[in-house]
Amino acid sequence: MKIVVIGCTHAGTAATVNAAKMYPDAEITVYERNDNISFLSCGIALYVGGFIEDPEGLFYSSPKELAKLGVNTKMQHDVLDVDTDKKKIKVRDMKSGEEFEELYDKLIVTTGSWPIIPPFEGIDLDNILLSKNYNHSNTIIERAKNAKNIAVIGAGYIGVELAEAFNLNDKNVTLIDMADRILSKYLDKEYTDIAENTFREKGIKLALGEKVTKFEGNDGKVSKVITDKGEYDIDLVILCIGFKPNTSLLKDQVEMLGNGAIKVDEYMRTSKEDVFAAGDNSAIIYNPTGEHRYIPLATNAVRMGTIASKNLLENKARYMGTQGTSGIKIYNHNISSSGLTEEAAKQAGLDFDTVTVKDKYRPEFMPTHEEATLKVVYEKGTRRILGAQIISDADLTQYMNTMSVVIQNKMTLDELAYTDFFFQPHYNKPWNLLNLPGLNA
Numbered sequence: 001m002k003i004v005v006i007g008c009t010h011a012g013t014a015a016t017v018n019a020a021k022m023y024p025d026a027e028i029t030v031y032e033r034n035d036n037i038s039f040l041s042c043g044i045a046l047y048v049g050g051f052i053e054d055p056e057g058l059f060y061s062s063p064k065e066l067a068k069l070g071v072n073t074k075m076q077h078d079v080l081d082v083d084t085d086k087k088k089i090k091v092r093d094m095k096s097g098e099e100f101e102e103l104y105d106k107l108i109v110t111t112g113s114w115p116i117i118p119p120f121e122g123i124d125l126d127n128i129l130l131s132k133n134y135n136h137s138n139t140i141i142e143r144a145k146n147a148k149n150i151a152v153i154g155a156g157y158i159g160v161e162l163a164e165a166f167n168l169n170d171k172n173v174t175l176i177d178m179a180d181r182i183l184s185k186y187l188d189k190e191y192t193d194i195a196e197n198t199f200r201e202k203g204i205k206l207a208l209g210e211k212v213t214k215f216e217g218n219d220g221k222v223s224k225v226i227t228d229k230g231e232y233d234i235d236l237v238i239l240c241i242g243f244k245p246n247t248s249l250l251k252d253q254v255e256m257l258g259n260g261a262i263k264v265d266e267y268m269r270t271s272k273e274d275v276f277a278a279g280d281n282s283a284i285i286y287n288p289t290g291e292h293r294y295i296p297l298a299t300n301a302v303r304m305g306t307i308a309s310k311n312l313l314e315n316k317a318r319y320m321g322t323q324g325t326s327g328i329k330i331y332n333h334n335i336s337s338s339g340l341t342e343e344a345a346k347q348a349g350l351d352f353d354t355v356t357v358k359d360k361y362r363p364e365f366m367p368t369h370e371e372a373t374l375k376v377v378y379e380k381g382t383r384r385i386l387g388a389q390i391i392s393d394a395d396l397t398q399y400m401n402t403m404s405v406v407i408q409n410k411m412t413l414d415e416l417a418y419t420d421f422f423f424q425p426h427y428n429k430p431w432n433l434l435n436l437p438g439l440n441a
Contacts, residue, residue: 084107116242164204
């Protein structure tokens with residue numbers, strides 16, 4: 001069996017490693033455009049902020065490691081075309097320029113995503129950078145050394161984390177986003193208000209509800225960001241506007257969402273036989289609503305890549321869907337969420353309600369007993385739990401992993417009220433924080 005894997009970051013690495021172990025007699029070839037594989041891009045802000053001294057820890061595999069498993073890894077090779085009818089790919093060696101074709105029996109497409117780059121006037125000025133891969137992170141670190149005023153455009157997870165990292169390194173930071181608040185896809189307003197207030201206290205300028213219209217520069221370098229509501233003098237711009245799936249190779253060959261994300265079933269199969277897809281290029285079932293959604297997260301990618309490899313010959317492993325569970329630390333705030341926010345439930349047209357509880361996460365007789373705010377979104381008729389969010393100065397983010405299981409298994413608020421959790425004063429109260437929304441509702 002000839003297996004070809006296109007792209008080798010989270011999903012591609014997971015798929016390749018597992019395929020090599022499951023099918024020792026298979027011929028496996030990986031094609032990767034970059035000069036490295038398996039980079040943990042979620043660690044970029046930590047690396048840029050100086051929290052990680054050795055960037056090697058951000059890689060969890062290498063061509064050498066894959067070679068030990070019998071995998072032929074072709075670095076700096078660009079796949080130019082895929083013919084899913086003839087089961088053939090066309091490849092260009094980016095160093096020599098040589099082009100060649102190769103046949104496959106099974107194709108795993110793990111081409112990931114790429115930052116969205118709007119056609120702003122002045123976008124080609126120097127010192128306007130992307131934040132996606134290892135080379136980007138090294139460029140950001142190098143350019144930031146001589147920059148005092150930095151604009152981060154996009155207030156999602158990456159933008160927010162970079163804004164904090166630059167602030168901790170004594171840079172003047174302006175965080176710009178079209179939305180009227182940060183992290184609007186992941187958290188409701190009462191949560192983002194807390195984080196925004198902290199940003200302002202730390203000296204970060206928030207330019208929210210502002211749309212970038214153009215960049216201006218001096219001597220070829222960016223010097224100003226112009227929005228529809230103001231202008232900002234800067235030395236460096238980091239674009240963190242969002243990501244789009246890299247799926248042009250399969251355009252008009254497999255079923256996709258409107259944004260180009262490949263629709264895969266629970267076994268990671270595309271609509272074309274013997275073509276599998278996984279990771280940031282794919283759309284999977286979002287359990288709170290039951291529809292296909294594009295949710296580019298490393299955790300999803302690793303699971304999807306592993307499952308794709310298991311199902312190459314027969315359906316052995318099923319993807320159980322996702323809740324889009326995620327977490328972030330902003331200064332002293334530990335925040336995480338799973339499933340639908342209140343705002344997202346409104347947009348989905350659901351008949352829902354919410355319950356919010358505030359309580360000390362452990363008994364007040366303990367030396368420290370930080371307060372936590374937990375919010376649960378649930379369906380009115382069935383009382384099925386749709387989503388949850390938590391914030392505290394104590395690290396209670398793992399509670400959202402529990403809530404992820406709750407949502408995935410379609411538990412109700414009433415069931416959550418009496419779910420069995422242990423009690424130990426170091427960690428919680430006799431009524432666990434997760435019981436309280438059900439009890440209060």
